[in-house]
Amino acid sequence: xxxxxxxxxxxxxxxxxxxxQTDLVSFKSKRVQINGWVKSIRRQKRIAFAVISDGSSPQxxxxxxxxxxLAKSLTNGSxxxxxxxLSDSVxxxxxxxxxxxxxxxxxxxxxxxxxIAKQSLTVEYLRDHAHLRARTVPVASMIRFRDQTQRTLRRxxxxxxxxxxxxxxxxxxxxxxxxDTFSVTSSPTPATHxxxxxxxxxxxxxxxxxxxxxxxxxxxxxxxxxxxxxxVYTLSPCFRAERSQTGRHLSEFWMxxxxxxxxxxxxxxxxxxxxxxxxxxxxxxxxxxxxxxDIPDVRKASLEAASRWDKSWASISYTDAVAELQKYQDAxxxxxxxxxxxxxxxxxxxxxxxxxxxxxxxFVTDYPTSLKPFYMRANENGxxxxxxxxxVPHLGEIVGGSLREERLPLLEEAxxxxxxxxxxxxxxxxxxxxxxxxxxxxGLGFDRLVQWISGIENIRECIPxxxxxxxxxx
Amino acid sequence: xxxxxxxxxxxxxxxxxxxxQTDLVSFKSKRVQINGWVKSIRRQKRIAFAVISDGSSPQxxxxxxxxxxLAKSLTNGSxxxxxxxLSDSVxxxxxxxxxxxxxxxxxxxxxxxxxIAKQSLTVEYLRDHAHLRARTVPVASMIRFRDQTQRTLRRxxxxxxxxxxxxxxxxxxxxxxxxDTFSVTSSPTPATHxxxxxxxxxxxxxxxxxxxxxxxxxxxxxxxxxxxxxxVYTLSPCFRAERSQTGRHLSEFWMxxxxxxxxxxxxxxxxxxxxxxxxxxxxxxxxxxxxxxDIPDVRKASLEAASRWDKSWASISYTDAVAELQKYQDAxxxxxxxxxxxxxxxxxxxxxxxxxxxxxxxFVTDYPTSLKPFYMRANENGxxxxxxxxxVPHLGEIVGGSLREERLPLLEEAxxxxxxxxxxxxxxxxxxxxxxxxxxxxGLGFDRLVQWISGIENIRECIPxxxxxxxxxx
Numbered sequence: 048x049x050x051x052x053x054x055x056x057x058x059x060x061x062x063x064x065x066x067x068q069t070d071l072v073s074f075k076s077k078r079v080q081i082n083g084w085v086k087s088i089r090r091q092k093r094i095a096f097a098v099i100s101d102g103s104s105p106q107x108x109x110x111x112x113x114x115x116x117l118a119k120s121l122t123n124g125s126x127x128x129x130x131x132x133l134s135d136s137v138x139x140x141x142x143x144x145x146x147x148x149x150x151x152x153x154x155x156x157x158x159x160x161x162x163i164a165k166q167s168l169t170v171e172y173l174r175d176h177a178h179l180r181a182r183t184v185p186v187a188s189m190i191r192f193r194d195q196t197q198r199t200l201r202r203x204x205x206x207x208x209x210x211x212x213x214x215x216x217x218x219x220x221x222x223x224x225x226x227d228t229f230s231v232t233s234s235p236t237p238a239t240h241x242x243x244x245x246x247x248x249x250x251x252x253x254x255x256x257x258x259x260x261x262x263x264x265x266x267x268x269x270x271x272x273x274x275x276x277x278x279v280y281t282l283s284p285c286f287r288a289e290r291s292q293t294g295r296h297l298s299e300f301w302m303x304x305x306x307x308x309x310x311x312x313x314x315x316x317x318x319x320x321x322x323x324x325x326x327x328x329x330x331x332x333x334x335x336x337x338x339x340x341d342i343p344d345v346r347k348a349s350l351e352a353a354s355r356w357d358k359s360w361a362s363i364s365y366t367d368a369v370a371e372l373q374k375y376q377d378a379x380x381x382x383x384x385x386x387x388x389x390x391x392x393x394x395x396x397x398x399x400x401x402x403x404x405x406x407x408x409x410f411v412t413d414y415p416t417s418l419k420p421f422y423m424r425a426n427e428n429g430x431x432x433x434x435x436x437x438x439v440p441h442l443g444e445i446v447g448g449s450l451r452e453e454r455l456p457l458l459e460e461a462x463x464x465x466x467x468x469x470x471x472x473x474x475x476x477x478x479x480x481x482x483x484x485x486x487x488x489x490g491l492g493f494d495r496l497v498q499w500i501s502g503i504e505n506i507r508e509c510i511p512x513x514x515x516x517x518x519x520x521x
Numbered sequence: 522x523x524x525x526x527x528x529x530x531x532x533x534x535x536x537x538x539x540x541x542q543t544d545l546v547s548f549k550s551k552r553v554q555i556n557g558w559v560k561s562i563r564r565q566k567r568i569a570f571a572v573i574s575d576g577s578s579p580q581x582x583x584x585x586x587x588x589x590x591l592a593k594s595l596t597n598g599s600x601x602x603x604x605x606x607l608s609d610s611v612x613x614x615x616x617x618x619x620x621x622x623x624x625x626x627x628x629x630x631x632x633x634x635x636x637i638a639k640q641s642l643t644v645e646y647l648r649d650h651a652h653l654r655a656r657t658v659p660v661a662s663m664i665r666f667r668d669q670t671q672r673t674l675r676r677x678x679x680x681x682x683x684x685x686x687x688x689x690x691x692x693x694x695x696x697x698x699x700x701d702t703f704s705v706t707s708s709p710t711p712a713t714h715x716x717x718x719x720x721x722x723x724x725x726x727x728x729x730x731x732x733x734x735x736x737x738x739x740x741x742x743x744x745x746x747x748x749x750x751x752x753v754y755t756l757s758p759c760f761r762a763e764r765s766q767t768g769r770h771l772s773e774f775w776m777x778x779x780x781x782x783x784x785x786x787x788x789x790x791x792x793x794x795x796x797x798x799x800x801x802x803x804x805x806x807x808x809x810x811x812x813x814x815d816i817p818d819v820r821k822a823s824l825e826a827a828s829r830w831d832k833s834w835a836s837i838s839y840t841d842a843v844a845e846l847q848k849y850q851d852a853x854x855x856x857x858x859x860x861x862x863x864x865x866x867x868x869x870x871x872x873x874x875x876x877x878x879x880x881x882x883x884f885v886t887d888y889p890t891s892l893k894p895f896y897m898r899a900n901e902n903g904x905x906x907x908x909x910x911x912x913v914p915h916l917g918e919i920v921g922g923s924l925r926e927e928r929l930p931l932l933e934e935a936x937x938x939x940x941x942x943x944x945x946x947x948x949x950x951x952x953x954x955x956x957x958x959x960x961x962x963x964g965l966g967f968d969r970l971v972q973w974i975s976g977i978e979n980i981r982e983c984i985p986x987x988x989x990x991x992x993x994x995x
Binding site for chain 1: 575576598629656692705729742751760762783793955958990992
């Protein structure tokens with residue numbers, strides 16, 4: 048699996064990011080061409096300045112016009128090709144500038160009409176202009192930060208010998224058994240479709256011969272491949288038709304899911320989660336200064352503390368967590384919902400555990416069987432399963448994982464107990480019947496990870512084109 | 522954008538691939554644990570051998586049992602943990618083996634019931650056992666080859682300063698305007714849905730407030746981001762509700778799409794396509810020996826020739842291609858369809874161009890306007906557009922791309938000419954109205970690329986869990 052590095056020379060001109068990285072000497076007295084968009088202009092009597100960006104990095108290049116007539120028609124948002132000589136800047140803001148001697152106008156932009164000409168626009172306004180909002184500094188930074196984050200995660204799993212798998216988006220199964228799925232039909236939907244249709248005609252009308260849904264999780268598919276390739280992962284779009292309009296839910300979101308054979312201990316799963324996320328927390332991203340501009344220092348300190356390799360994240364059992372929550376509730380009555388063993392942890396509980404009790408990320412483990420899906424591995428005590436949720440300050444759950452039940456009789460029992468059709472899950476049971484390995488895995492909400500680390504308030508600003516109930520632009 | 526390399530030590534045990542790579546000295550007289558599945562067993566009186574795979578590479582480890590009682594219950598397909606000492610093998614097939622002194626049975630596999638116990642099974646039979654087929658050598662190799670190929674492509678675009686963008690899967694627009702899309706509804710679909718519904722009630726019933734489809738291409742979305750980040754790409758699932766049952770169509774397929782600003786020449790687009798695919802052709806993949814086992818030498822030679830950096834791929838205009846096809850047809854009357862200027866190139870034409878006329882990959886450029894979507898850039902002559910298809914031997918088209926029309930008046934005209942609603946495409950026109958850059962891009966059928974290079978006959982064997990009309994397992 049050796050890759051020969053790409054050798055042939057690039058036919059693409061250098062980006063501004065590359066111009067900033069290149070040794071100035073190699074450009075000495077050579078003219079360069081800069082392609083980009085005008086972000087701002089400052090005109091004086093004998094000189095004009097323009098800030099040029101091509102989106103390749105948060106850095107902009109300063110264009111200096113000693114011939115002010117060249118800059119006469121420049122407007123914010125217009126697209127230009129500048130020619131000139133690169134040099135170190137004398138100004139404090141840019142460390143490199145171009146002395147322009149020729150301007151080519153590629154695309155005009157009338158500032159009177161330009162919808163995003165103003166400096167500060169509300170996030171709601173920008174959401175309404177989804178096709179243009181990547182032109183603003185924070186959204187451009189977010190998109191590049193997403194790319195960096197997925198690169199770091201991919202590298203982590205490549206280094207750990209995981210194979211990336213393209214799991215299907217259209218599926219027949221609903222992994223969580225929780226409803227809220229989207230249906231897929233070949234359009235146009237027949238208007239005459241009615242419930243009185245005969246079953247065989249019904250079957251014929253399905254494009255795939257059976258009802259089709261958008262995947263809510265790739266886990267079961269990954270388990271099938273992990274029963275041969277041992278270590279697999281994916282970063283795949285997932286879909287939930289949730290109508291809740293919170294700042295941390297999307298109808299279309301991206302989930303990193305990993306699944307591997309021969310895992311027998313919950314702490315080993317948590318360790319992989321912790322190391323993969325710490326590798327992201329420790330990536331040196333030049334986007335964070337722009338993204339962190341408005342978040343309080345205490346949040347930055349919290350992220351900094353979570354990133355430390357020498358300090359392991361905390362872990363607490365669900366049972367102990369509920370006991371702590373109850374103690375606090377008894378003393379202060381601050382929670383709207385009373386914490387009770389057997390009930391789900393509410394958002395307010397999750398945040399208290401991470402923010403108050405632990406003061407950092409915390410794995411909550413071994414939830415009651417009744418709260419979790421059928422495939423999680425039963426603990427010895429019989430009333431909890433070997434699972435965990437990772438809760439982080441300011442956000443709550445960003446990862447969920449478990450050992451999977453590999454013992455066929457117990458899994459068959461769980462399928463029945465959850466009211467699922469054993470026939471439908473025949474293939475899943477087969478994975479245990481024929482050389483089943485102990486195994487486990489997790490799903491990490493990629494957009495939420497970006498939200499947590501970037502400090503962006505609403506998850507709708509953590510993805511270029513968000514989809515949620517009632518809204519889909521472009 | 523510097524990434525600190527991940528430093529903390531792995532908690533995961535070494536895979537067989539890693540054991541093959543590790544210097545033997547570091548294991549000298551140390552016991553190792555091997556987790557894997559039994560692929561075959563050979564028993565003699567005083568010694569037994571088993572081939573063990575964990576799917577981490579095409580290499581299997583030979584397990585040697587000098588105590589034959591340890592191997593007594595081993596069966597094909599069973600999952601085991603072996604302990605012993607690693608050493609160089611004396612046998613010709615494996616270059617490394619483990620002398621086993623302890624066996625732990627993790628998952629049994631009854632060979633009498635195991636559906637894939639036999640050595641040679643038809644691809645159709647394996648399609649029916651999609652959940653188990655990754656356990657066969659060719660399918661496991663295909664999955665790892667997909668991973669390698671996407672890594673190589675990603676690295677190529679990272680090196681060229683492209684940003685990876687998560688484009689939406691659920692969308693309101695149909696990029697090609699070609700129909701054959703899948704509709705998305707929140708399930709269950711209301712059974713009482715009828716055409717007599719009032720329009721505002723109709724709107725309310727849509728989860729996103731308007732009809733939603735699965736994307737057929739991410740291009741238009743990429744163009745929006747490219748108008749800020751300049752160079753963007755994605756490797757995204759795409760969907761077409763095609764009922765054609767060919768060996769090179771899937772209903773759910775993966776497409777690498779790249780889009781970049783400041784491109785003005787078709788040959789520059791083709792150059793990026795050629796270099797990106799050559800980087801894949803030149804990746805040293807240890808999977809190819811298994812995949813290429815049954816393909817004729819002439820195909821291997823053809824791939825080898827296409828991979829050469831020092832030999833550029835051919836290029837021919839649509840007009841010249843049709844002239845060549847007509848000459849051949851006039852002389853030999855071999856085509857079922859007469860080639861005519863203005864008509865689409867048929868599959869038989871495409872293959873003749875690549876296989877006979879050129880004898881290698883060929884870019885066919887500048888198709889008639891009427892054959893192509895509205896967004897392609899008009900050539901000076903007025904009846905063709907600045908586009909290309911890449912045709913390869915044995916398969917036909919695997920890439921299509923074009924310069925995009927950046928001139929607002931011409932684009933507005935094209936929208937009308939194609940009978941599209943200018944209101945629907947208002948956002949797309951905005952991209953030109955406000956600082957539009959000349960730009961272009963392409964879409965590469967990822968599964969077809971895998972098919973071409975691997976030599977796998979049917980595209981259904983080029984993806985772990987294929988979806989096509991009438992069929993969706995798992």
